[in-house]
Amino acid sequence: MTIAAAPYALSLVNVNKRFPGVHALKDVTIHIRPGEVVGLVGENGAGKSTVMKILSGVYQPDSGEIEIGGKAVSLASAYDANTKGIGMVFQEQSLLLNLTVGENIYLGNEAQFTRFGIVNWRDLYAAAKRQLAKVHVDIDPRSLAEDLDFATRQMVELAKALTLEDQVGGGHLVILLDEPTSVLERAEIDILFARVRALKARASFVFVSHRLDEVLELSDRIYVMKDGAVVADLPAAEANIPALHQLMVGRSLQAEYYREPLQRPYRDEVVLEAKGLSLAGGFTGVDFMLHRGEILGIAGVVGSGREELTRTLAGFAPHDGGQLIVGGREVHITDPAVAVDLGLAYVPRERRLEGLVLFLSVAANVTLADLQRLTSYGLIKVAEEKRLVKTWIERLNIKTPSVNTLCLNLSGGNQQKVVLAKWLNTKAQILILDHPTRGLDVGAKEEVYEIVRAITAEGIAIIVTSDTLEETIGLSHTVLVMRDGEVRFSTDAQPGHKPRQVDLIQHMV
Amino acid sequence: MATPFTGPNADRTRRWLPLATLVILMVVVGVMQPTFLYPATLLQLASDTAVLFILAAGVTFVIMLGGIDLSLQSMASLASVVVALTVAQLGYGSFVLAIGIGAVAGLLSGLAHVKLKVPSFITTLAISGVLFSTALVISGERSITLGEADRNYQAWITGSFFGIPGVIIIGFVVFVLASVLQSRTPFGRYIAAIGAGEPAAYASGVRVSRYKVYAFILSSTLAALAGVVLAGRLASGSPTLAAEMLLPSIAAVVVGGTAITGGVGSIWQTLVGSLIISVVRIGMTFLGVNIFAQNIVFGTVLIVAVAITIDRSKIPIVK
Numbered sequence: 001m002t003i004a005a006a007p008y009a010l011s012l013v014n015v016n017k018r019f020p021g022v023h024a025l026k027d028v029t030i031h032i033r034p035g036e037v038v039g040l041v042g043e044n045g046a047g048k049s050t051v052m053k054i055l056s057g058v059y060q061p062d063s064g065e066i067e068i069g070g071k072a073v074s075l076a077s078a079y080d081a082n083t084k085g086i087g088m089v090f091q092e093q094s095l096l097l098n099l100t101v102g103e104n105i106y107l108g109n110e111a112q113f114t115r116f117g118i119v120n121w122r123d124l125y126a127a128a129k130r131q132l133a134k135v136h137v138d139i140d141p142r143s144l145a146e147d148l149d150f151a152t153r154q155m156v157e158l159a160k161a162l163t164l165e166d167q168v169g170g171g172h173l174v175i176l177l178d179e180p181t182s183v184l185e186r187a188e189i190d191i192l193f194a195r196v197r198a199l200k201a202r203a204s205f206v207f208v209s210h211r212l213d214e215v216l217e218l219s220d221r222i223y224v225m226k227d228g229a230v231v232a233d234l235p236a237a238e239a240n241i242p243a244l245h246q247l248m249v250g251r252s253l254q255a256e257y258y259r260e261p262l263q264r265p266y267r268d269e270v271v272l273e274a275k276g277l278s279l280a281g282g283f284t285g286v287d288f289m290l291h292r293g294e295i296l297g298i299a300g301v302v303g304s305g306r307e308e309l310t311r312t313l314a315g316f317a318p319h320d321g322g323q324l325i326v327g328g329r330e331v332h333i334t335d336p337a338v339a340v341d342l343g344l345a346y347v348p349r350e351r352r353l354e355g356l357v358l359f360l361s362v363a364a365n366v367t368l369a370d371l372q373r374l375t376s377y378g379l380i381k382v383a384e385e386k387r388l389v390k391t392w393i394e395r396l397n398i399k400t401p402s403v404n405t406l407c408l409n410l411s412g413g414n415q416q417k418v419v420l421a422k423w424l425n426t427k428a429q430i431l432i433l434d435h436p437t438r439g440l441d442v443g444a445k446e447e448v449y450e451i452v453r454a455i456t457a458e459g460i461a462i463i464v465t466s467d468t469l470e471e472t473i474g475l476s477h478t479v480l481v482m483r484d485g486e487v488r489f490s491t492d493a494q495p496g497h498k499p500r501q502v503d504l505i506q507h508m509v
Numbered sequence: 510m511a512t513p514f515t516g517p518n519a520d521r522t523r524r525w526l527p528l529a530t531l532v533i534l535m536v537v538v539g540v541m542q543p544t545f546l547y548p549a550t551l552l553q554l555a556s557d558t559a560v561l562f563i564l565a566a567g568v569t570f571v572i573m574l575g576g577i578d579l580s581l582q583s584m585a586s587l588a589s590v591v592v593a594l595t596v597a598q599l600g601y602g603s604f605v606l607a608i609g610i611g612a613v614a615g616l617l618s619g620l621a622h623v624k625l626k627v628p629s630f631i632t633t634l635a636i637s638g639v640l641f642s643t644a645l646v647i648s649g650e651r652s653i654t655l656g657e658a659d660r661n662y663q664a665w666i667t668g669s670f671f672g673i674p675g676v677i678i679i680g681f682v683v684f685v686l687a688s689v690l691q692s693r694t695p696f697g698r699y700i701a702a703i704g705a706g707e708p709a710a711y712a713s714g715v716r717v718s719r720y721k722v723y724a725f726i727l728s729s730t731l732a733a734l735a736g737v738v739l740a741g742r743l744a745s746g747s748p749t750l751a752a753e754m755l756l757p758s759i760a761a762v763v764v765g766g767t768a769i770t771g772g773v774g775s776i777w778q779t780l781v782g783s784l785i786i787s788v789v790r791i792g793m794t795f796l797g798v799n800i801f802a803q804n805i806v807f808g809t810v811l812i813v814a815v816a817i818t819i820d821r822s823k824i825p826i827v828k
Contacts, residue, residue: 314712340714348712357706359772368702369713371695379693422713 007070009034009204010055010086010174015064017050022412022439024050026229027064034172037196037205039219039236041212043248043468045438046225048208052178055206056088057081069172079108085168087161087175087203095145095153102128102141105160109167131159134202135195151188154180158195165202173203180207181214182302193218210301211509212241224248242502249470249501257446258474260495262453266294266477271327271461272313272344272430278321282308283485285322288478290430295452295462297476297493299469299504305485306465310434313463314346315339326430340369342430345423347416349435355419356407363389363403365418370426392421396451413444420451431455433464437471449475469501481507523818527766527781534785538792545791552674554787559680560585560735560742562783564754565761566687567731569779570724572762573691575704575771576629578728580618580637581735581758584611585751587644588736593653593746596662603662604737611733612726614640619725623718629725644748652747655740666741676738683731688776690727700724704771756804760811761786768818786810 008031017025025047032038042048053059054066057075065072068084075081078088088094095104102125106113113124128141137155145153161175177196181189196205196218209215215222216236224232224247232247272290277283283305290296300306311317313324315336323330326342333339339346348354356365366389367374374385389403396417400410407415416436423431433452437445452475456462466472472479473493481489481504489507491499539546564581571578588607595603614636621632655663668675691697699720702710711717735754740746765782767774786807793803 316712335716336712337714337716346712350708353706354708354712357702357709357772359705360702364698364702365709368698368710368715371698375695378695379689380695380698382693 008032008067009036009069009172011065011067011070012051012054012061013065013067015051015054015061015066017054017059017062022228024228025054025061026227028225028228028230030223030230032174032204032206034204035200036221037200037207037219039215039222040206040208040225041215041222041244041248042225043470045227045467046248047228048225049178050228051225052088052176052206052208055081055086055174056176057086082164083167085164085173087164087173088178089154089157089161089175089180090178095156097146098144100142100144101132101139101148101156104145104156105131105141105163107160109163112166128159131163132156134162134199135159136198151184151191154184154188154192155195158192158199162199162202175199175203175205177205177207179209181209181211189214212244213509216241216244245501245505249468257449258471259446259449259453260474262450262457263295263477263495264293264457265494266456266461267292267459272463273325274322275325276322277309277312277319277324279308279312279317279319280321282312282317283482286482286487288480288487288490290461290463292429292459292461293456294478295456295464295476297472297479298463298465298482299472299479299508300465300482301508303484304482304508306482307434308485309482310346310432310463310465313339313344314348314432314434315344340426340428343426343428344430344432345369345426345428346432347419347423347434347436349438351412351415351419351439356415358408359406361404362393362398362400362407362410362418365407366392366421366425369422388425389421392425396421396424397447411444413440413447416440416444416448417451420448424455429460431460431462433462435465435467438467469504473498473501473504479504483508523766526817527764527778527785530764531781531785531788534788534792538788538795541792542795545795552677554784554791555677555680556674556742557791558783558787559676560739560751561754561757561761561786562680562780563683563731563735563738564751564758565765565779565783566683566776567728567735568758569687569762569767569774569776570691570700571629571728572759572767572769573700573704573771573774574721574724575707576622576721576724577759577769578618578633578725578732579630579755580614580633580640580729581732582751582753582755583637583640583644584614584729584732585736585739585754586748587640588733589740589743589746589750590644590648590653590748591746592737592740593655594647596659597656600662607737608730608733611730611736614733615726615729616722618729619722622725623721633725641748648746648748650748652745652750654745660744663741663744666738667744676742679734679738683734684776684780687731691776696720696723701772701774705773753804756807756811757786757790760807760814763811763818764814766818769815 010032012028012030015025015028028051040048040051050059054061057078057080066075073084105128106124110119113120125141132139132141135155135158137152139152164173180192207215207218216239219236222234222236222239223230224244226248269292270289271292274286274288277286286309298306308317312319315333315338318332318334331342352358363385367385374381386403393400398417399414407418437448452462464475476493479491479493479499480487493499544550564585568578568581588611591607591610592603595606599606618632618636621627622629666675670678699715702715703717703720707717736751739750761782762779763769764785765778767778790803793806
């Protein structure tokens with residue numbers, strides 16, 4: 001019997017999943033064979049995490065089948081997935097730090113050690129010790145999770161996932177590894193990979209990582225996803241980084257998509273300058289200049305320091321070294337309110353948390369950052385507010401039933417336009433766009449690009465961090481590449497001089 | 510399952526339920542006791558509601574923030590003691606002193622909350638203890654009756670203007686000012702924004718800590734005003750004068766439809782809630798319910814009202 005004829009350990013067959021305004025998964029079919037490590041790669045928004053959430057029972061598919069050993073099943077919850085032999089090791093480590101290793105390993109499954117409501121701790125810790133041995137970790141299961149380093153915690157999570165073996169009565173396990181290496185050092189990654197390989201006899205793995213080299217190293221087979229669909233299924237032995245990357249991006253850069261013909265040269269006036277800007281634990285010695293009408297894209301992987309840099313500029317984490325000069329004056333942005341007063345506006349990645357007050361109306365959100373200007377004798381000029389908000393709704397083509405509609409009820413694209421309206425209403429001259437098109441569908445993205453082009457033509461300067469390199473390159477006049485908290489590369493990216501993605505990637509990883 | 514509180518019209522139901530409840534209660538009590546609907550009785554109802562409303566109006570701002578002020582009744586009692594002790598020497602200045610102490614107590618609660626990042630229910634509970642002990646110590650643990658001569662200073666509370674009791678006018682002025690503050694000023698808007706989505710308010714440049722402190726000052730100041738008014742009405746000051754008012758005040762806010770989780774609410778709703786509490790109280794008196802048993806009802810009403818006003822489909826975890 002060949003491997004191919006054996007029943008799959010776990011499959012998704014023609015799975016579809018929609019969220020408001022987004023078709024997140026389109027007829028996705030993925031098979032995981034027993035003892036196989038399957039890599040899953042794709043850009044942010046390609047659908048990897050949705051696949052993982054469906055496999056782990058967090059989301060349910062709108063249509064299509066989930067099959068275990070060839071039989072259709074439903075995974076109603078993470079617990080349900082667990083009982084059917086699907087374990088998870090997540091990027092955000094899920095150990096409870098105030099509990100011991102043993103308590104963590106058997107959290108929620110203490111019943112087997114319990115008699116008359118009393119837990120037999122000696123049995124539990126002895127069993128925990130046996131689980132730890134499976135992953136070759138020699139620590140006291142009575143130690144607190146918070147006293148362990150990240151790598152050991154990761155191993156404990158793996159040991160915890162392996163307890164499912166007992167539950168499924170010797171059945172085959174599938175363990176989902178979602179960005180398990182993001183907080184690990186190279187040597188620790190080697191150990192993790194060695195353990196995973198050693199465990200292939202007991203379990204299959206699905207491995208998601210941003211680092212293509214790691215995916216190539218660990219996986220037997222790789223699925224490439226793009227825009228919610230699987231675009232390739234290939235043996236790792238036949239894949240290489242450039243080929244994978246080409247598959248992930250799909251089309252070559254589409255100038256039209258990013259409204260490149262509308263991209264105007266920026267002006268000479270410097271509106272913001274960083275000189276040796278540093279933040280402990282974030283970034284060091286960052287230099288750049290931002291000009292009127294310029295779009296400065298910052299590229300970098302998770303941990304490169306670019307996220308911290310945008311947060312510093314927005315006032316969430318004031319810099320502790322170097323100089324920041326806005327409008328010719330040295331400033332220290334100690335609070336978002338200070339940033340707003342300086343004409344810096346922040347369009348956050350967490351749109352529904354930091355971008356909007358979901359339970360307030362469109363009108364209240366649009367004027368929130370500049371309410372003082374709408375008052376006379378301390379009272380809000382309600383009629384003028386309404387009129388003003390209506391002009392923004394028209395200018396940015398915000399689709400909302402009325403100015404009084406709660407932002408909760410708008411689609412993601414229209415929510416983002418409300419955030420943009422809020423900042424344009426403050427007459428901010430510098431916009432920090434933190435993943436501005438995250439979670440938006442293609443049409444909404446194009447509308448955002450359109451707005452970005454229009455406002456830069458008026459002289460507003462923009463700093464953007466994007467989910468994709470394609471977007472960074474497409475939008476920007478200048479691209480900085482950050483790695484390990486430092487700017488490693490800087491390049492002109494005006495029309496006609498757009499760098500290729502590979503030119504940037506080599507400086508990113 | 511679509512009940513009136515979870516279905517598509519849930520928001521509208523929630524908005525109108527308090528007013529409908531008030532009307533129904535008044536009709537029920539009016540049928541049982543027709544004199545209840547006489548103008549004189551209604552004026553009495555309004556007078557009785559004023560102090561409760563002033564307390565509730567102040568704490569409405571804090572609740573809309575998503576916080577709570579548990580120091581209301583201690584502050585009101587302390588204010589009554591301060592007035593009783595100083596009105597002979599300071600005259601009208603005693604009111605200013607009492608209300609000023611309210612502002613300072615609110616400032617302290619607010620600062621402890623935002624600077625030390627202590628939850629407001631702890632800071633105001635602690636401040637409440639401080640205020641209560643202060644009132645006990647300075648009053649010599651007794652009730653202080655206002656002298657005949659001192660009562661002239663209370664005319665603005667106890668007197669009538671064109672047949673309308675002063676206490677109603679004070680309550681009405683508080684209603685108008687608090688309503689404008691809540692619905693027409695940046696302060697009111699920021700309070701709602703912070704309560705509904707603090708991270709977004711902060712990211713929009715709203716000085717969140719400052720406005721939180723303002724809300725606590727306002728709450729405590731109005732509590733002190735309520736104590737001053739209560740001292741006038743009862744012609745005495747005592748460390749336990751407002752002892753049973755915390756629960757009804759918070760119940761009034763929540764019964765009116767202001768969400769205990771913050772963000773949603775208004776002074777107008779708090780007025781409706783306060784009237785509901787007053788009508789229930791009077792109705793219970795008509796029914797012969799022991800006055801000391803009334804908090805059994807208010808406690809129950811509070812829990813039911815919170816259960817109805819929170820839309821749990823939007824709030825998965827409640828601590």
